[in-house]
Amino acid sequence: MEEKPNYHMSSAEFRQWGYKTIDWIADYLENVEKLPVLSQVEPGDIRAKLPNSPPQQGESFAEIFKDIDEIIVPGLTNWQSPNFFAFFPTGISAPSILGELLSAGLGVQGMLWATSPACTELETHVLDWLVDMLELPLHFKSSETGGGVIQDSASSASLVALVAAREQTTADISKLVAYTSTQAHSSIEKGFKIAGISSENLRLIEVDGNYAICPDALQQCIEQDIAAGLTPFYLAATVGTTSSNAIDPLPELGAIAQKYNIWFHVDGAMSGTAALCPEYRWIHQGLELADSYCFNPHKWMLTNFDCTCFYVRDRSKLTQSLSIVPEYLKNQASESGAVIDYRDWQIPLGRRFRSLKLWFVIRHYGIEGLQHYVRKHIALAQEFAEWVKSDSRFELAVNPPLNLVCFRHKGGDRINQTIVNSLNSSGKIYLISTKLDQKVTLRMSIGQATTEKLNVQQAWELICQIADAN
Amino acid sequence: MEEKPNYHMSSAEFRQWGYKTIDWIADYLENVEKLPVLSQVEPGDIRAKLPNSPPQQGESFAEIFKDIDEIIVPGLTNWQSPNFFAFFPTGISAPSILGELLSAGLGVQGMLWATSPACTELETHVLDWLVDMLELPLHFKSSETGGGVIQDSASSASLVALVAAREQTTADISKLVAYTSTQAHSSIEKGFKIAGISSENLRLIEVDGNYAICPDALQQCIEQDIAAGLTPFYLAATVGTTSSNAIDPLPELGAIAQKYNIWFHVDGAMSGTAALCPEYRWIHQGLELADSYCFNPHKWMLTNFDCTCFYVRDRSKLTQSLSIVPEYLKNQASESGAVIDYRDWQIPLGRRFRSLKLWFVIRHYGIEGLQHYVRKHIALAQEFAEWVKSDSRFELAVNPPLNLVCFRHKGGDRINQTIVNSLNSSGKIYLISTKLDQKVTLRMSIGQATTEKLNVQQAWELICQIADAN
Known part of the structure; x- marks a missing residue:
């Protein structure tokens, strides 16, 4: 093989693979709702698919992208799914992603x-x-x-x-x-x-x-x-x-x-x-x-x-x-x-250069756009809380002040734990439990960028179905 | 104005501005050598160009890009310039930038x-x-x-x-x-x-x-x-x-x-x-x-x-x-x-998800490509050290073990400080001084991704010119 003078990607290749990465992300975000929210792999599954040794010679980006689809994606817990209700939201948005990209490019x-x-x-x-x-x-x-x-x-x-x-x-x-x-x-x-x-x-x-x-x-x-x-x-x-x-x-x-x-x-x-x-x-x-x-x-x-x-x-x-x-x-x-x-x-x-993404977000959405999402998520949470209150099997642990609803099945810890485990292993939604007053309590955290009323409704229906079956 | 139902960028807009950001970065990196290495702005210059208040309504990405060119770029110290010899290198590369991008997109x-x-x-x-x-x-x-x-x-x-x-x-x-x-x-x-x-x-x-x-x-x-x-x-x-x-x-x-x-x-x-x-x-x-x-x-x-x-x-x-x-x-x-x-x-x-960028770098360059840059930078530093040794006005502070050359003009602290200040205010190269044995010592750190022998030669010529003039 001829000696390579320079191992860098050319500017043209960077543009090509850069567009490809942008497209990959756009496709991923368009389709993330169809993926299991909580990754369904077992410990060691991802590593078992990776080669034991790093490559001596460089590989093509086409090969890397193939592995992202086949190895990485199944191992993701998809935080950007509109059905992600666990922990707290982790916000991303198009302007923020581009801010991170620009920061990386400036270096x-x-x-x-x-x-x-x-x-x-x-x-x-x-x-x-x-x-x-x-x-x-x-x-x-x-x-x-x-x-x-x-x-x-x-x-x-x-x-x-x-x-x-x-x-x-x-x-x-x-x-x-x-x-x-x-x-x-x-x-x-x-x-x-x-x-x-x-x-x-x-x-x-x-x-x-x-x-x-x-x-x-x-x-x-x-x-x-x-x-x-x-x-x-x-x-x-x-x-x-x-x-x-x-x-x-x-x-x-x-x-x-x-x-x-x-x-x-x-x-x-x-x-x-x-x-x-x-x-x-x-x-x-x-x-x-x-x-x-x-x-x-x-x-x-x-x-x-x-x-x-x-x-x-x-x-x-x-x-x-x-x-x-x-x-x-x-x-x-x-x-x-x-x-x-x-x-x-x-x-x-x-x-x-982290302020770039924050600047982009504020400028793209404006104060008005950011307020829109706060109000939307709080309204969805308050509506969810009403559904909980109106179902005699369930109770609120506290009145939700904002966008996090803490509630539980009145049937005790075991049924609540069953609900969490069933929900998460279904891959359809992801939420977690905590303990309040020593009691297992479910946390419905509503704050992902693309969560709509339909997602919250489906989550509640799923919770009720599991409660019915147990 | 009609009420907006959703303030997010559409998938199509994200693709459009994503490509634009990729192109902007490719252009920036192609041309970074022409920019001053050390930013030449005065304290407060950047803030003076920014509006006092955040926007109530969202702005277009076209406006944001205009401000990047006009406000942000003059305020950059360009770490990715091949003429950056200050501190230590801060590595970036095309595969790494794409790894950061993917990490941001997955969120x-x-x-x-x-x-x-x-x-x-x-x-x-x-x-x-x-x-x-x-x-x-x-x-x-x-x-x-x-x-x-x-x-x-x-x-x-x-x-x-x-x-x-x-x-x-x-x-x-x-x-x-x-x-x-x-x-x-x-x-x-x-x-x-x-x-x-x-x-x-x-x-x-x-x-x-x-x-x-x-x-x-x-x-x-x-x-x-x-x-x-x-x-x-x-x-x-x-x-x-x-x-x-x-x-x-x-x-x-x-x-x-x-x-x-x-x-x-x-x-x-x-x-x-x-x-x-x-x-x-x-x-x-x-x-x-x-x-x-x-x-x-x-x-x-x-x-x-x-x-x-x-x-x-x-x-x-x-x-x-x-x-x-x-x-x-x-x-x-x-x-x-x-x-x-x-x-x-x-x-x-x-x-x-920081391992993505590291994985991309190792796979794109291979062990061979990464070794190439270590060897290249060390060879350039060793060559620079020879030039220092062969010029009777200068001395090495230590024999450089790898890619950092510490040297000084024999004329004392003042001339060395003058050299650093003149170099940096010229915008042509950026290097910093330290003190070794209480003496001001110049540090030539060679490790940027695109630094070539010509850049190192030009730096040495510039140093000699300033020494000649003082």
Whole structure:
């Protein structure tokens, strides 16, 4: 064989296979409803189809595409199916996909302002836009003391908030105590482990009948800890918990945080997006007391993962905690103090140009288009909740505040578990269960980009059929 | 205006704008050499061109593309220019861009095996391939006690290694001490801050004339710490430091780590890729003693950021440190123990289908094509080093082991700083300086996908011209 001078794809080949990939995605999304929602493969099935050794010589893209169809697709759990009701939605949309594509094509690093000023400035700008779009407290704007940054996930956002909070304290790390609810996301506890604070020092405060944190119980616990010589330093509240979409009472919690000088972090991972609509902005009442906040456009705002918008009241507290400046990262722009270097706002050094996809989504849909989807999903969820209420075999676990309906068959854990397992193994829909008050509870999360009323109706019919048969 | 029933792009529109985006990227990459490498905008220039408010109604993609050309492109530092010699390369390639595109189009979450089995199994498989491709220790394979996972960055990889190491200890956190060299990447110290360990407990061990860590100094420091009642627990070595590409002596360091029962992490962020070629595998001599290791295909292996391959000797130590299982993440596959849930191997919960791009790169280029680029870049760097040596005004700071040439004008810091500033403000090439032995030192990092000998020659001519004029 003749020696190859250059193994790159030519520009013409890139165009050809690029179009092909675009077409493949368009076809996939047009047909995803026909695929099983939960992948039906067994452990090891995918690997068994892959060659043991990597190729010595390059292969054609035609071969790669064949394997995508034959090997990869059967191993997908299809999050973009309109019949996906598990966990929380993971948003994608055409403009967002193209934003990711453009970011990949540019291949720039946004670790410092100087390493691509547009990457930093567009991010700051779009995150400022979102303060207005959600009517968030103004101190989260970059023109004030705060500012926003894109993190990969709410997990990382709560971790950097925790680290910033910890760095404000002078007490020994073993004396620091933090507070969240029994219903908070597992990432809060995981962040604790990573940040070196014993999970014994994380207090899981009891919740009320709606699974929202009890301010009185919090206050009592703080007083006890202080009396025991400990230092309360961090409180994480949730706007829309994972299990039941509970909304913690931010005004009361914020007042307590202020009284005891505790960093107040609010996690609005999925539900924060609802504040795009004025009628749902009550979920953020009290947010003006928060030191930090995040919500995930990658959940319910049609934007590809990863895109968590994280805001801080005082950006200097964040950068003081995370900035380390070796010689090779010094540059004139950074030293002038006139720019943001987002590497100091996050755990990794490198960063992709993630604001492109968010910018594309906001510009393509407009505020109006994004509000449309929030309203649509909430309306569908409320309608589903009515069906549950009107069926004597079922009950709501809580009244759904937004787009997540938690309900159960009154016949006990076993029948509820049977319903989940049957639904998921059918491949027709995917939903998951949780436990509320120790009882298996079904979660109907409605938020995929293409979910229509018919999909929700079919899901309910399927649930009723399984209930009938058991 | 008539009410819009659906704000999504139609499938036909997605295809149209998808092709357009592909073409835009192909054109950009064909012409990137003509753009200034370092963006020449001033702080605030980009934001000044963006509207203060987000649009109420959606805008057309034609308008968006206009703004990309007019607003975004001038604000880019063009990492994909063949004249980019700063920091480290950030690899992209046509197959990798298409892998990112496909991942975005599928929009699946790989947090659990069940949430897309192909996402987990392809990742495990390709990371096993890379063990063979780089001839890494076999215990890093998933069929043994270890395994590999894609992290966003070497920063996150060293942080999770640090957390796993910390969780193996029983000593109070204030008594834990760790070791790395004065030349280690800033992310090691940043990881320390995040993990709640005082930076006073991080020992920066002195280096030898090649800027590699001195084993004797390390051993002495450990003995002193033990005598002082402290508990050594973590040692981070580097294969190819950022400032000078120094390669720490892994066999000696590993022996010390074993003797004192210290977690031994090796960071091969850029340089690890060299081990694709048998003649450069000496860089990993002693790696069989490491507990964890990472290298970044997103630097020097033509793969888009983010793609750090992180390996552990004993995966159970990682998952014990990072696993928290709430009710809503329980599922039959996880409970069977037959699958990997990568959420327990990383900080965030969510994860993209990042192995697609790595799979595409390996399959498109083949081992042969990837080796070609390693050899080419090293040859260019070695040739550049010869030019430096043969010019009496300049000197090498160290003999370059691979593809990074550290050199300086003998005339002192000021002239070297002038050279860097003049080069970068010319827009013709971009390189950065560091300090070695307190002296400003220029770093010529050769590793971009399209860098040819002519680019390196032009860079050297430019450097000489500036030296002539000063």
